[in-house]
Amino acid sequence: xTPGAAYASMSVLLACEGFHPVLEAMEGYSFxxxxxSPATIxxxxxxGLLLPTEALRARRELPEARHLWLRGCGHIPxxxxxxxVARVLLEGSRD
Numbered sequence: 001x002t003p004g005a006a007y008a009s010m011s012v013l014l015a016c017e018g019f020h021p022v023l024e025a026m027e028g029y030s031f032x033x034x035x036x037s038p039a040t041i042x043x044x045x046x047x048g049l050l051l052p053t054e055a056l057r058a059r060r061e062l063p064e065a066r067h068l069w070l071r072g073c074g075h076i077p078x079x080x081x082x083x084x085v086a087r088v089l090l091e092g093s094r095d
Contacts, residue, residue: 001079009076032061039065040092044073044080066092 001009013019041062043055059067068088073080 001076033064035062035064038092040088041065041067042070042077042085042088043068044070044075044077046072046074046080049075 039062041055041058043050043052043058045052055067055069058065070077070081070084070088073084077085
């Protein structure tokens with residue numbers, strides 16, 4: 001994604017009516033399991049916002065989830081590798 005495309009995407013997100021209310025509602029929130037249904041936590045290996053240490057923390061907090069790495073993906077894996085993300089979603093929906 002080019003810097004211009006990233007800026008345009010971010011601008012659209014920030015302009016959404018529900019973005020700021022959801023952001024405010026999430027402040028201080030910390031999910032604690034157990035999970036009520038199957039879940040997959042997929043982490044981009046090149047994510048510069050949510051670092052690998054956070055993936056390890058998620059694994060500790062939600063050990064019953066399926067954890068995997070999205071090779072070559074950053075914070076927005078759907079843009080980086082839509083085929084890989086689709087495959088992960090389809091595999092997870094079969095569980």
